[in-house]
Amino acid sequence: MYHPPKWADRFLEWYCNPMILEDLQGDLHELSKRKYEHQGRSRANLTFIWLVIRSFRRANLKPTKSYQLNAFGMYKNYIKIAMRSLTRSKLYSVINISGLAIGMAVFMLIFLYVKDELSYDDYHKKGNNIYRVVSDLTVPDNFFQFAITPPHLGARLKEDFPEVQDFVRLSRRRGLIKYENQTFKDEAGLYVDPSFFDFFDIPLVNGNKQTTLAEPLTIALTESTAKKYFGEDDPIGKLLEFDGVEQPFAVVAVVQDAPTNTHFEFDYLISMSTKESLGVIQEGQWFFLDYFTYIMLPDGYNTSELQTKLPDFIEKNIGDAQRSAGQTYQFHFQQLKDIHLKSHRDVEIGTNGNMQYIYIFSLIAIFIVVVACVNFMNLSTARSSKRAKEIGLRKVVGAVKRQLVAQFLIESIVITIFAFILALGITVLTLPSFNLIVTKELLASDLFENGMPVFWLTLVLFTGFLAGIYPALVLSNFKPIKVLRSSTTTGRENTLLRKVLVVFQLIISTILIMGTIVISQQLHNMQNQNLGFNKDQMLLIDFAYDQSVQDRMEELREELKKNPVVSNVTFSRYAPSTGVANWYTTFETSPGEMQNASMYGYLVDFDFIDTYGLEMVAGRAFDKKMSTDGEEAFIINEAAAFKIGLENPNDAIGKQIGQFGKQGKIIGVVKNFNFKTLHNEIEPLVMQIEEPQLLSLLSIKLSGSIQLETLESLEDSWDNVISSIPFEAFFLDQELNQRYDAEIRTGKVFAIFSGLAIFIAALGLFALSTLSAEQQRKNISVRKVLGASEGGIVYGFANQFLRLAIIALLISIPAAYLLAESWLENFTYRININLSIFLLGGLAILVITLLTISFQSFRLTRLNPAQNLRSE
């Protein structure tokens, strides 16, 4: 009996499609057997093997993918049905998709924001080894936490501690730069040590990393500054003039613009040795803080080790200076990457972010996505009765639960994909305005940076899954016999869960509404607070200590006063919108006994008090006729009088006082005015007359109506006297409002998020009302048959939801109260939380609730009982 080779047979069985294996194999066996009978075993074997090999063709292969290929048809069907049910009920689809899309868009915007905030200074190669040294300074009855340090701290640290490998100092400069006959005003400059380029990865476009900025009077420009100054010309070797410095500065290098996610900004860099050569930095300046000091430490070094050695270091280097000044230092180390989000000290090098906002924003992002999913889930389940027949039929023709779950998951993923695309569109469209609010330059393309597509895909699938799994499980559990026989069926289970979720959303919305009201009231309050000085129609020009202005002050004053709209003109250093310095001050407490403290100081001229409309509560104002006023007259504010220990301001007159290298007597006390922001209590302030070369601000008080021509004529007057710098003025009230930028921004962000949260909560309510309207059709039909009025039906239906809204209100009022209180604590001049906030917020949420459910409740009144009761 002949048998073909076993291995060939097995090979055939392995690859061949079982559907055709039997007859093919049979044929091959028959043919080879015939061969065996005529030509012997080996020929038969060869034939068989040949035929097995010949049969190894695609048509005969096992269809390895036949299962998926079959199911693909079903998937296509699922997607088709999903599309159909989407287009069948357009309103619900729009609500469902836009809800999800808005949720995702918010997520994307916040994602971009948070990503940018977290990326600050993450691009420096040695970033992990770089620490900034900051100083805590205790002075008599005051305590400061500065980001700035004295000039020699870095060098001493490097000398005394081997682990401090290197240091770099940064010091800010603002002022004019002149090139030929052009003047540039608003650039931000930094004095830096040459090691700057070792610390920070800001590449030089040309120039040597080691030697650039080593020499005094050398300057490096960023690419954009170089372009601004010189156009396409080669900037290297050009000479720039700085006011107050006789020698010109040579441009020695061009550096790339620093990435926006750097904690400091600059348009040009000047060599630190310039300051040394000009004598600005001198030995022993331990109480002259103007330098940001960064040090380089070894890998994995723990700064607490250095921290423990600091007391000895301070004693050795600053001990004597501390004792003679009566001030004491403590130093701390900040990791470079933490500076932007975690450092909130006095005198920061740039505007820092806030870790708290990152947490709040991230929470809001997650909250909104989750709530959007929950709503989607609710709405889909609510709509399920429309799909009941389809599910029943699918089950009858043999669909198993797993397939139905798959169907609904696919449907929800399809919707999520739609929503994602829509969300992308929304993000791209709203990004410019969002950038304006958060003052950033976020790019939508960052959404698809390395690895991000995978993240978004996961998010879409996950959201789709999360949103679809509950309706999928509920719907797939329908009993076909029930759904096919009766007209409606809806899952009754878990309405409690849904109600809890809706109450939760309402609580958040209510808190956000009330928060928005509190913020806007507080902002209004701050902008309209009586500050104690004239802020309206006050025009300011910062001439940055420009000598040509200082030399011709009186001439300029007269020229400006020729304009009828100008009622007063004053020169000063500092004004209510600018920063103000805090100086060492001595004062007489009892006859002959002097004490010291640090107080803020204004350097002004004779017209300052008049121009700003400051009110004298004791003594007199500065007077030109008094020859000694320029030399030894001081005016203090009420807070300073109180600090000196005088209950009655009149007692201060004639007391000795000294500040800013001048000794003299108090001639008057001025009523407190808000020279800083309304965040703070009014602090002690000392005013004195100073020489023109110490002044840098011009304030022009206008009267009457201000038109464009007014400003033009002022500009003409300015140009008549001053040719070196342009007339660039700003209005004080606008400038003051800018100081509340952070609050205004928080207010806007809050308003946007409350709007979105309310929208999403309204969606949730809508979903719940749809669901419960479906459930109550029969109930309401019976009532109608028995003669219920339309009003009664609407009332009964609305009542259930009003109850939820009221529960939400009761929970959110105390929460909103506590949150508002803690926010308002930041302000000294704050509104009181009044009843109107809660009334307004409560009313808003009730109206929104009623409006949202009105659609369903009026549908219920128009319902036809015959149709709903027919099938019972």
Added chain:
Amino acid sequence: MRGEHIGELEELVLLTVGSLYKEAYAVAILDEISENTSRKMDVTAIHSVLRRLEKKGFVTSEMGGATSERGGRRKRFFSLTQAGRRVIEDTMELRLTLYNKLPKLAFVSV
């Protein structure tokens, strides 16, 4: 005749299936064809043609009884369907029509 073309080999196999009537399985068809023509072909080719024809609906198949010479494996017997029958007749008709024109055409051309 909606584009139901069959190839030359398909036509041959289809005819053979028809002529073998009840005994048409791959090996028998192979034998029949090699007996009547001088074509050299192997059984795999027959198999794929048969499967193609079955897909087009010109033949149907059913499994027959087991025989010992095939190691107990059953044969798959093919038979012509109505459509198969029609397609043979259509093809034949077309050939005849053209064939009948042949002398005239030859005459004219000469």
